[in-house]
Structures are given as structure tokens and as C-alpha cells.
Amino acid sequence: MILHCNSTEFLHNHIFNHSSRDISNTPFIRYKEFTLLYANSQEWCRECVTIFPLKELLSCLEYKVTGDLKDFMINRFIDHSKQIEEGDIFVSETGNRVFIEEAIQNGAKAILTEYFIHDCSVPQVILPTDMHLFKERISLMTHKLYGRNIKTIGITGTNGKTTVASFIGQLLMQQQKSVCIIGTLGVFVNGQKLNRPFRSNTTLPFYDFLQVVKYCFEHKVEYIVLEASSQGLLDNRLGIYPIDVGVFLNIGKDHLEFHGGMVPYKKSKELLATLSKQIVINDDDEWCRSIAEKTELPVIRFGERYTNDVIYQKADYSSEIVHYKYIVRDKEVQLKMKNSGYYNGMNIAAALASLSGLNIPLEDIKVLTLPKGRLEQIPNENGLEVLIDYAHTPDALEACLSTISSYAKKDIYVVFGCGGNRDKQKRKGMGEVATKYATKIIITSDNPRDERPEDIIAEIVSGVSLSKVMIEPDREKAIILALSTAQKGDVILIAGKGHEQEQITNGLVVPFSDHHVVRNYLDESGGLITKNDPVA
Ligand SMILES: CC(=O)N[C@H]1[C@@H](OP(=O)(O)OP(=O)(O)OC[C@H]2O[C@@H](n3ccc(=O)[nH]c3=O)[C@H](O)[C@@H]2O)O[C@H](CO)[C@@H](O)[C@@H]1O[C@H](C)C(=O)N[C@@H](C)C(=O)N[C@H](CCC(=O)O)C(=O)O
Numbered sequence: 001m002i003l004h005c006n007s008t009e010f011l012h013n014h015i016f017n018h019s020s021r022d023i024s025n026t027p028f029i030r031y032k033e034f035t036l037l038y039a040n041s042q043e044w045c046r047e048c049v050t051i052f053p054l055k056e057l058l059s060c061l062e063y064k065v066t067g068d069l070k071d072f073m074i075n076r077f078i079d080h081s082k083q084i085e086e087g088d089i090f091v092s093e094t095g096n097r098v099f100i101e102e103a104i105q106n107g108a109k110a111i112l113t114e115y116f117i118h119d120c121s122v123p124q125v126i127l128p129t130d131m132h133l134f135k136e137r138i139s140l141m142t143h144k145l146y147g148r149n150i151k152t153i154g155i156t157g158t159n160g161k162t163t164v165a166s167f168i169g170q171l172l173m174q175q176q177k178s179v180c181i182i183g184t185l186g187v188f189v190n191g192q193k194l195n196r197p198f199r200s201n202t203t204l205p206f207y208d209f210l211q212v213v214k215y216c217f218e219h220k221v222e223y224i225v226l227e228a229s230s231q232g233l234l235d236n237r238l239g240i241y242p243i244d245v246g247v248f249l250n251i252g253k254d255h256l257e258f259h260g261g262m263v264p265y266k267k268s269k270e271l272l273a274t275l276s277k278q279i280v281i282n283d284d285d286e287w288c289r290s291i292a293e294k295t296e297l298p299v300i301r302f303g304e305r306y307t308n309d310v311i312y313q314k315a316d317y318s319s320e321i322v323h324y325k326y327i328v329r330d331k332e333v334q335l336k337m338k339n340s341g342y343y344n345g346m347n348i349a350a351a352l353a354s355l356s357g358l359n360i361p362l363e364d365i366k367v368l369t370l371p372k373g374r375l376e377q378i379p380n381e382n383g384l385e386v387l388i389d390y391a392h393t394p395d396a397l398e399a400c401l402s403t404i405s406s407y408a409k410k411d412i413y414v415v416f417g418c419g420g421n422r423d424k425q426k427r428k429g430m431g432e433v434a435t436k437y438a439t440k441i442i443i444t445s446d447n448p449r450d451e452r453p454e455d456i457i458a459e460i461v462s463g464v465s466l467s468k469v470m471i472e473p474d475r476e477k478a479i480i481l482a483l484s485t486a487q488k489g490d491v492i493l494i495a496g497k498g499h500e501q502e503q504i505t506n507g508l509v510v511p512f513s514d515h516h517v518v519r520n521y522l523d524e525s526g527g528l529i530t531k532n533d534p535v536a
């Protein structure tokens, strides 16, 4: 049995209350509290179990089984019909008949559902009220069965999650550790992208995440580094999976249309603390400091102040190779990185602080590189500095453009748009930032989705100085306009899409890559040095 009934009730009433969307009064839950509760209420040994015992997951919950489900030992719970393989249980939260039929055809041996499904040819496990408790249990059981010996680092913040995850991964691999990174760029084990049909979210959907943990166990991974987006946290995509280090980077304007304002946006990100055993915070960020004040968890701080656990010492950011220096718990750590600005120094500090939280020695640190589509330089013989970057918020654009303006001698071009069906408030702000730093601004489209590109562009233009701006809604033409107009010595920043491989317009997903457009243009105009660059 997993829990005694009274303890289930206690947990339900007092702790696991963030399944609902109203998180205005979410208390910080101390990790110790719930692990102790679980430790007291568990009776089983997990060492040699490699599948999920359904009966234990269901005990004390309100449920009903229809049909003859003979085998209660389950290999996988899967919530996407196309991922189902023989013997899996299909979790249907929507009750969609087409997906259920597809799952059965693909070999589902049962359906886990909240509602009774008529004329269903396989057994059903019906959880009319307790599906959220089931998810909490299975996340905790996944940790017990598969993740117990894997240290997990969760990273949240508006900007820099992918970069910090990549830095942590690189630093761990330099220490010969085996690491899995889960984030915007996909799922990577020791640098190799997993070729599995996971969905493309920054924070993986819940059952996809559980599969990755199991995969990591089977492949002897020692560390999982994951990006925790505000939407992912609010959507409970991590359940109550314990996080060894929760990292808080910064807060800025993004996803406000989704969350309905800065307060709920911050609250969603703060849910990461409820899962964490200790937290790492950016001491230079007011919101991060406020989290440290509220929590009883151990806190590791990084930033410029000399009282921090990781002290970031200012460097010369105008040089091509930046020499970053840190004091990590009284020990000096130095690192070099190309073309990367002040903010990437903060991202490195966050990575160092996370590793110090896990007591990982920082010996022989080698060069770190930025992930794909982050200040990615495209070599050419035209004398242009062409950079592709994923800046799609005002703060991110400011971080990039202020870095460029610290060394640029001639014109700074910026080509960007803003996503449709996404935060409208950031559009004018990005226009204002562009005006502050760039000398030539080309406004274009960036995944207009269901909105009219002209409407999005008009909102950006409301923040831009008209004397600097050109408008070209076709992104390919806009990039070519910059490349063909710029002169030797100019810098061109193509912002917003970074690694992305598509343009989403009018409900259509069309293959599109900033990298390809630049490369094709430079190839045709004879300006490219490296013909075999990997595609972003
Ligand atoms: C708007 C939104 O949040 N959508 C999320 C939502 O999609 P949805 O409900 O529309 O999913 P759907 O495709 O209609 O399918 C619903 C369910 O039917 C089932 N299904 C569906 C299709 C099928 O063939 N078979 C099948 O079984 C699955 O159980 C599926 O979960 O649930 C899916 C599963 O959890 C998510 O992948 C999906 O994220 C979409 C792709 C998305 O863009 N989300 C954004 C808002 C998001 O979450 N972004 C953050 C990043 C933010 C940042 O970087 O700052 C993220 O973590 O990714």
C-alpha cells in the first residue's frame, strides 16, 4: 500500500493543492515535510521493481475497474495515442473517442480515464475524482523507482533557462558525469538528442517526463537538468517529482496573456520552490530575492555582491573573447567564452551555483559554448557580423543588443518580429529596446500564428523610432534586406527564432530557418566561408 487513508487525506487537504489553477495563496511546501510523510507511510522496497504496480498507485483512491484487467503491473502510462505500444495503459484525460480507438489499435491494454467510456473493447480504470492524486503518486513513485539515484536540477526564469541548462550539462560532462537535459531544444543524453516521439514543449508533458526519467534510469544517467516553464509548472507537468536544486534566474515580460498578469506569472514560476530541496537564486534580481525571503529551504546565491556564494566579478565585455571570473565559496574560478556579454556571465554564475549546491568539484573547467541559436555567429567573407539569437522578450533583446553595442564600431541592424497568439505587451517594449540600441531596424514576422502579421507589426512599430525603421512582413525578404544593405563592419542581429525550424502562419507550420536563409543568401552571393555548417 502506498499511503494510509488518513495520510492521503492529509496530503490532499494540506499539501497537494497546486493542481488547481487558483494559486493565489499557494504556500511554500517544505520538501522535508512531504518526504517524511511519504517515508512514514511507505511499506515497500523498490530495489528490484522495474514496472509500475497499479494497485499501489490506486490504493485508497476512489476508482473502479471495468472488464478483466488481469495484470496490474504496468510498463508504461502514456497519454498520447500515437506513442502507445503493446501493453501500455492509455491515459485519456479528454475522453476523445478517436484517440482512444487509435490507442487500442496501437496495443493499449487498458484505458485510465475520469469518465466511463461506452463500447470500449479494453478494460477501463476509472478515477472520477482522484486523477490529480494519481498523478502526484505516479510522479513520486517514478522518483522512487527510477529517479532516486539521479540528481535533478530544475531551472526557471523568463530568460536564460536553455542556456543555463546547457552550461550545467557541459560542466557536468567535463567532470565525466552522465547527464540528461530536457528543454526547449529537446531531450539530450550526454549531448545526443533522443530520437523519440516526445512533444516539443520546453517542459515536457507529464507522462513524457516520466518516460524520460525511466529512460535515464535504464541508461545510468546521473543528473537530469530540466527547464521548468511557467506554463509547465502551472500545468503540473512535473507532478510532485522531487527536485534537488531549483534555480531561479530572473523575471521579465512574457506570457502575460496566458497568466493574466505579472503576479500569477511569478506565482506559477514559484511553484518550482514547492518541489525543491534547495534553491539557487540570482541575488541581483528583486523577484528572486523575494523568493529567498519567503522560503525555509537552503538558498545558494549568485550575483555581483561579495556576500554571495558565487560572486560574479565584472569583466571586459567588449573584447571578442570574454574572461569571466568568479569566486565560488572562496575559490577562484575562471572561464573564457566567445562573444557573450554580461548576461551570459550571469548564466555561468547560475550554473556554477547549481553545481556547488550539489557539491560537485569544479576542477579543470574548459571552454563553454552557447547553445544553438543563442548569439550564433554565421561566418562570411562579406565583413559582416551576422548573429542569430532567440531573443523574443524585451529583456532578452536588450541583453543582446547592449552586448553588441558595447563593441560595435559601425551600424547595428536588428531584424525581428513578435509571436502571434502570445503576449501582446512585449511588442511595444521590444520596439523600444530596438530603438535604444540599433541604428537600423527591420520589423518582420515571427510565427504570427492566428493573428494578422500587419497587426503585430503595427504594435511593435508603436515603440519604434520611425526614422530607423523598415517594414518587411516576409521574414526571408527581411533578412535578405539586412544582408544586402549592410556594409562591411556592420553587425546584423536576427532575433526571435534562434534554433526554430518553422514559421507558423494561419494555422500552417511551414519549414523555415533563419540560419538557412542567411546561408543560402551568403552562398549565392559568394560570402560564406564554411560550406558545411551544421544547420541551427
Ligand atoms: C496551448 C497549450 O498549452 N497546449 C498544450 C496542450 O495542448 P492541447 O491541449 O492543445 O493538446 P492537443 O494536441 O489538443 O491534445 C490534447 C490531448 O489529446 C491527446 N492526443 C492528442 C493528439 C493525438 O493524436 N493523440 C492524443 O492522444 C493527448 O493526450 C493530448 O495531451 O497540452 C499539450 C500536452 O501537454 C502541450 O504539448 C501543448 O503545448 C503547446 C504545444 C504549447 O505551445 N504550449 C505552450 C503555451 C507552452 O507550454 N509553452 C511552454 C514554454 C514557454 C517558454 O519557453 O517560456 C512550454 O513549456 O513548452
Ligand SMILES: Nc1ncnc2c1ncn2[C@@H]1O[C@H](COP(=O)(O)OP(=O)(O)OP(=O)(O)O)[C@@H](O)[C@H]1O
Binding pocket: 157, 158, 159, 160, 161, 162, 163, 164, 184, 202, 227, 229, 249, 250, 343, 344, 346, 347, 373, 374, 375, 389, 390, 391, 392, 395, 396, 397, 399, 400, 498
Ligand atoms: N540571463 C539572461 N538575461 C537576459 N536575457 C537572456 C539571458 N540569458 C539569455 N538571454 C536571452 O534570452 C534568449 C533566450 O535564451 P534561452 O533560450 O537560454 O532562454 P529560455 O528561458 O530558455 O527561453 P524560452 O523560455 O523562450 O525557451 C537568448 O537568446 C538571449 O537573447
Ligand SMILES: N[C@H](CCC[C@H](N)C(=O)O)C(=O)O
Binding pocket: 202, 392, 418, 419, 420, 422, 446, 447, 496, 497, 500
Ligand atoms: N517559448 C516561447 C517561444 C517564443 C518564440 C517566438 N519565436 C514566438 O513564436 O513567439 C513561446 O512559446 O512563447
